[in-house]
Amino acid sequence: MKQEETVYQYIEKAILENRMPPGTRLREVHLADIFGVKRGLIRKVLSRLTSAKLVDHIPNVGAQVACPSLKDGQDLFATRQILEQAVVRQLCDSLTPSQIGSLRDFVVREQEAYQGGDTQKGVGLSARFHRQLAELTGNRVLLEFLQDILNRTPLVMMSLSQPDSTRACINHDHRNILDALEAGDCLKAVDIMQQHLQQLEGMFSVHKTEPTIDLEKIFQDT
Amino acid sequence: MKQEETVYQYIEKAILENRMPPGTRLREVHLADIFGVKRGLIRKVLSRLTSAKLVDHIPNVGAQVACPSLKDGQDLFATRQILEQAVVRQLCDSLTPSQIGSLRDFVVREQEAYQGGDTQKGVGLSARFHRQLAELTGNRVLLEFLQDILNRTPLVMMSLSQPDSTRACINHDHRNILDALEAGDCLKAVDIMQQHLQQLEGMFSVHKTEPTIDLEKIFQDT
DNA sequence: ATTAAATATATTGTTAACAATAGTAATATC
DNA sequence: GATATTACTATTGTTAACAATATATTTAAT
Structure with missing residues (x-):
C-alpha cells in the first residue's frame, strides 16, 4: 500500500x-x-x-x-443524534433479512469481546456497528460525516470523562435497535437510538466542566 | 493574512x-x-x-x-435534507426577534441582487442564508458539515444541470420559512424547507443521467 | 538569589535541485 | 500508410540543505 x-x-x-x-x-x-x-x-x-x-x-x-473541548463534545453528540436518528428512520423500511443477519453477527461479536474482557476490541466493534448502519443507507456523504464523528468520539470521551467510566456502548441497546428495525417499528427504533446516544453522552458531560482557566477567580484574593 | x-x-x-x-x-x-x-x-x-x-x-x-457524479449529487441533497430540516426544527423555538430581523435583511439583499440582474451575487447570498440558519443553532459541527455541503453544491449543479436552468434558490421560499419560524409553526417551516430543497434538487436530477459509459451497449452491434 | 540578557539547541517551515512519471512528438520498421 | 519504438518534453513527486522560530540553557548584573 x-x-x-x-x-x-x-x-x-x-x-x-x-x-x-x-x-x-x-x-x-x-x-x-x-x-x-x-x-x-x-x-x-x-x-x-x-x-x-x-x-x-x-x-x-x-x-x-487534539484536546476537544466540552462544547466540541456536545456539538458532536447533538449532530450525531441528528444523523443516526435519520439513519435508523431510513433503514426501518429498507433492510433485507440478510442485512439484519449480518448486523446481528456484529452485535454477537461485540458481546463476545466484552464478555471476554477485551474492552478495547469491544469499543471498536461498537463503533463499527454504528458505522455499518450508516453504510447500509447507501448514502456516502452521510457515511462520511458519521465516520468523522465516530473517529472524533474516543478523544472526546478520553478528554472529558472519568477514567474509570466504562466508555462502552451498551450492547443490549444495539440488539434492541435491531429488533425494532426488524419489526418495522420505526418510532421505537429511533427512540432507542436516541436514548442510547443520550446515555453515551451522559458519560462525559456530567463529569467534567469546561476548563475555562478563569484567571479572574484564581487571582481574586491577591 | x-x-x-x-x-x-x-x-x-x-x-x-x-x-x-x-x-x-x-x-x-x-x-x-x-x-x-x-x-x-x-x-x-x-x-x-x-x-x-x-x-x-x-x-x-x-x-x-472536481467532477461530481449523479450519485454524489443525490447523496449530497439527501444529507442536506437531514441537516437542514434539523436546523429548522431546532431554530423554531429558539430564534430571538433580532435574529429573525437579521435573517430578513439577508432575504431582502438576496432579492435585490436577483432583481438587479446579478444572479452571481444572488446565488451567493442564497447559500449565505442557509449557512446563517445553521450558524444560529450554535452547533459548530453541524455548521461545518452543512458548509461542506453548500460548498460542493455549485459543482454538482454545474456538472449535472442544464446550462439554461436558473440554479437559484427560490427567494419567496426563504421568506416563507422565516414567516413560519417567526410564527413558531415548526411543522410548516420544516415542510417548506423540505419542498424547497426538493425543488432545488429537481433542477439537476431530472436533466442528466449518470454517464455510465456502457461499453456493452456501444459495441453490441459489432 | 532573582531577574534579565545572551547563547545554544531543538523544532518547524521553505526552497531549489533532483528523480520519477506521464504525455507528446519524432523516427524507424514492416 | 499504419504500427511500434524511441527520444523528448511537461508535469508531478521527493529530498536534502537551508532559514526561521521557539524553547531551553547558560551567563551576567543587581
Whole structure:
C-alpha cells in the first residue's frame, strides 16, 4: 500500500484507541525515525490528521493529539443524534433479512469481546456497528460525516470523562435497535437510538466542566 | 493574512462561482506563476481542496476541478435534507426577534441582487442564508458539515444541470420559512424547507443521467 | 538569589535541485 | 500508410540543505 496511507492509519489507530492521550506532542523527526520514513511524509500525514480534527496544530510550534473541548463534545453528540436518528428512520423500511443477519453477527461479536474482557476490541466493534448502519443507507456523504464523528468520539470521551467510566456502548441497546428495525417499528427504533446516544453522552458531560482557566477567580484574593 | 489561506480562498471562490468548469486542469507551476508563490504552497492548497472534494487528484497526473457524479449529487441533497430540516426544527423555538430581523435583511439583499440582474451575487447570498440558519443553532459541527455541503453544491449543479436552468434558490421560499419560524409553526417551516430543497434538487436530477459509459451497449452491434 | 540578557539547541517551515512519471512528438520498421 | 519504438518534453513527486522560530540553557548584573 501507499506508504503515506500506512503511516496515517498507524497514527490514526493509536489516537482512536486512546493509546496517546490528548495533548501528546507529535514531533516530526521522532515519528519519521519510528516509521523509517522521511520528514516530508510525516508532515503530510500530520496535516491530514489536523483537518480530520484528530490533531491540533500550532504554527511554528508543532502538532499534538487534539484536546476537544466540552462544547466540541456536545456539538458532536447533538449532530450525531441528528444523523443516526435519520439513519435508523431510513433503514426501518429498507433492510433485507440478510442485512439484519449480518448486523446481528456484529452485535454477537461485540458481546463476545466484552464478555471476554477485551474492552478495547469491544469499543471498536461498537463503533463499527454504528458505522455499518450508516453504510447500509447507501448514502456516502452521510457515511462520511458519521465516520468523522465516530473517529472524533474516543478523544472526546478520553478528554472529558472519568477514567474509570466504562466508555462502552451498551450492547443490549444495539440488539434492541435491531429488533425494532426488524419489526418495522420505526418510532421505537429511533427512540432507542436516541436514548442510547443520550446515555453515551451522559458519560462525559456530567463529569467534567469546561476548563475555562478563569484567571479572574484564581487571582481574586491577591 | 497567511499567504496559503489567501490563495486557497481565491481558488475556492473561483470554483464555487463556477468560473472554472468541472474537469479544468489545475497545473502547479501555472498557478504558482499566477499568484506569484512557490510551487510547494500551491501543492498544499490543492491537497486541501482535494480533501474538501472541490478538486480531484490523480496521482502522477495532476489536479482538476472536481467532477461530481449523479450519485454524489443525490447523496449530497439527501444529507442536506437531514441537516437542514434539523436546523429548522431546532431554530423554531429558539430564534430571538433580532435574529429573525437579521435573517430578513439577508432575504431582502438576496432579492435585490436577483432583481438587479446579478444572479452571481444572488446565488451567493442564497447559500449565505442557509449557512446563517445553521450558524444560529450554535452547533459548530453541524455548521461545518452543512458548509461542506453548500460548498460542493455549485459543482454538482454545474456538472449535472442544464446550462439554461436558473440554479437559484427560490427567494419567496426563504421568506416563507422565516414567516413560519417567526410564527413558531415548526411543522410548516420544516415542510417548506423540505419542498424547497426538493425543488432545488429537481433542477439537476431530472436533466442528466449518470454517464455510465456502457461499453456493452456501444459495441453490441459489432 | 532573582531577574534579565545572551547563547545554544531543538523544532518547524521553505526552497531549489533532483528523480520519477506521464504525455507528446519524432523516427524507424514492416 | 499504419504500427511500434524511441527520444523528448511537461508535469508531478521527493529530498536534502537551508532559514526561521521557539524553547531551553547558560551567563551576567543587581
